[in-house]
Amino acid sequence: TAEHIPELAALLATPATSLLTTLAPARECGVTPVDAAELVAYNHDWMNKYRGRSACVVKPKSTAEVAAVVKYCAQQRIAVVPQGGNTGLVGGGVPVYDEVVISLANLNKIRSFDAISGTLVADAGCILEVLDNHVAEKGYMMPLDLGAKGSCHIGGNVATNAGGLRFLRYGSLHGNVLGLEVVLPDGRVLDGLSTLRKDNTGFDLKQLFIGSEGTIGLITGVSIITPRRPSAFNVAVFGLPSFEAIQTLFPRVKAHLGEVLSAFEFFDAASMTLVQGHASQQVRDPFEAKHPFYVLIETGGSNKEHDDAKLSSLLEDLMENSLISDGVLAENETQIAGLWTLREAIPEAANRAGAVYKYDLSMPVDKMNELVEVLRARFEEKGLLGEGKMFSTVVGYGHIGDGNVHINVVADKFTPEAEAQLEPFIYEWVSEVSGSISAEHGLGRMKGEKIGYSKSDVSVELMQSIKKMLDPHRIMNPGKVSWRLPVCLLAC
Numbered sequence: 001t002a003e004h005i006p007e008l009a010a011l012l013a014t015p016a017t018s019l020l021t022t023l024a025p026a027r028e029c030g031v032t033p034v035d036a037a038e039l040v041a042y043n044h045d046w047m048n049k050y051r052g053r054s055a056c057v058v059k060p061k062s063t064a065e066v067a068a069v070v071k072y073c074a075q076q077r078i079a080v081v082p083q084g085g086n087t088g089l090v091g092g093g094v095p096v097y098d099e100v101v102i103s104l105a106n107l108n109k110i111r112s113f114d115a116i117s118g119t120l121v122a123d124a125g126c127i128l129e130v131l132d133n134h135v136a137e138k139g140y141m142m143p144l145d146l147g148a149k150g151s152c153h154i155g156g157n158v159a160t161n162a163g164g165l166r167f168l169r170y171g172s173l174h175g176n177v178l179g180l181e182v183v184l185p186d187g188r189v190l191d192g193l194s195t196l197r198k199d200n201t202g203f204d205l206k207q208l209f210i211g212s213e214g215t216i217g218l219i220t221g222v223s224i225i226t227p228r229r230p231s232a233f234n235v236a237v238f239g240l241p242s243f244e245a246i247q248t249l250f251p252r253v254k255a256h257l258g259e260v261l262s263a264f265e266f267f268d269a270a271s272m273t274l275v276q277g278h279a280s281q282q283v284r285d286p287f288e289a290k291h292p293f294y295v296l297i298e299t300g301g302s303n304k305e306h307d308d309a310k311l312s313s314l315l316e317d318l319m320e321n322s323l324i325s326d327g328v329l330a331e332n333e334t335q336i337a338g339l340w341t342l343r344e345a346i347p348e349a350a351n352r353a354g355a356v357y358k359y360d361l362s363m364p365v366d367k368m369n370e371l372v373e374v375l376r377a378r379f380e381e382k383g384l385l386g387e388g389k390m391f392s393t394v395v396g397y398g399h400i401g402d403g404n405v406h407i408n409v410v411a412d413k414f415t416p417e418a419e420a421q422l423e424p425f426i427y428e429w430v431s432e433v434s435g436s437i438s439a440e441h442g443l444g445r446m447k448g449e450k451i452g453y454s455k456s457d458v459s460v461e462l463m464q465s466i467k468k469m470l471d472p473h474r475i476m477n478p479g480k481v482s483w484r485l486p487v488c489l490l491a492c
């Protein structure tokens, strides 16, 4: 990379703050080389599972700079990795070897917000929570919400087609994104930042980039529709005796709450134990007794009395018919946040507990807990589960409303032996029930080669053709999603 540093620096208006490198030639162009430690955060992922060794991070401040850098890299056959907030859970945003990291962190301006239509246009590097606070001032909210909202970028959300906690109510980014500005792998800019709700002129090209995980273009701008922010929220958590009870509960809750239901999340007893023991903040269990399963429901509406009446009628029904073992209802904003923490703190607690193998799976709701049980039984039989064993715990949680279960298996450390206990067993099991091996996190480095478990050969061939057409030199995020294609790195 060293020989390319002066050229890269020349493409940036302020190289001193837009180029981070450990390489000495930096000095010649007014850039002070940084210590390797300063690049660590760009080289490893949130779980500390994947590590690259990039010596060069470019942080462009405009779309034009992104385009110039990508064009140069394409000409020189330099591989690049787009990186947003680096909160991805499949190793997609970190280099495999020494690719140049293009961080979107400096591309973080809100371009416009139309308070009549609720249309927001923002740079890809804007943090999701910042955008949500911005539109909140005008009575709107972002159509997605996730535990990583304080760090993840809207561009990263679009690139991974993130789902999140309110998908049940507001749906997929495939529906909410109105337009994208994308720097293509040859440096051309696809200016598709439309704010139109309806536009049937030809192919809807933006859809290709939603969920493409940085393998066919670098998203620099996003136009997105934001829904009205509810003025009244209610949150309740229920304790339940079995997973079957959750399946009885779900249609009942939908029938009572209808359009005001905005989340229906579940977690099991092992998740609750994990949060109590490992979350960074103290999280109080609101129940006196432990329950095998918990469900969190949220309502968001515009008339508090109306929502409260619906909720009371639901609670009456649940009590009368013994559909839940216990329940707590938040009475103020602090309690709402406290109950949400029980669910939102699970990923963080798992991460702090050890080396976490994460499986993000879609399947019919009645199957969602079966695999958790199958895994526990399998490991117990082999003497692999418990304190001091290969795996300390197996937890199940997720988005019931979307048929999306997250299975986290906590190990002492990441080892080929531990992975061999989990894969391909889990993928085969999911494929057998016609599920998806990636519901919302993407394929990244973890599952690129596993795509065949969820997609047909013809689908994979078509994707490869598109990749080949848009990125013939394979410079965009090599070693991820673009399975079967040889990796072209700086050396080649």
Ligand code: FAD
Pocket: 046, 081, 082, 083, 084, 085, 086, 087, 088, 089, 091, 092, 093, 094, 104, 124, 145, 146, 147, 148, 151, 152, 153, 154, 155, 156, 157, 158, 159, 160, 161, 162, 163, 164, 165, 213, 214, 215, 217, 218, 219, 220, 347, 348, 440, 441, 444, 477, 480
């Ligand atoms: P990164 O991690 O930086 O990148 C992710 C992928 O997108 C990489 O392949 C990268 O190359 C690519 N990319 C990033 N920016 C761009 C861009 N501008 N152009 C092109 N490609 C780009 N996900 C869910 O779906 N639902 C959840 O509920 C959820 N909760 C989470 C909770 C926690 C605590 C954490 C840590 C993660 C969670 N995630 C969840 C994972 C989720 O994928 C990310 O949080 C988020 O969408 C990624 O955004 P990011 O900016 O961090 O992207």
Ligand code: MLT
Pocket: 147, 164, 344, 346, 347, 358, 360, 398, 406
């Ligand atoms: C969640 O639902 O909490 C996220 O997808 C993150 C995770 O799976 O750990």
Ligand code: ZN
Pocket: 164, 398, 399, 406, 440
């Ligand atoms: Zn999730």
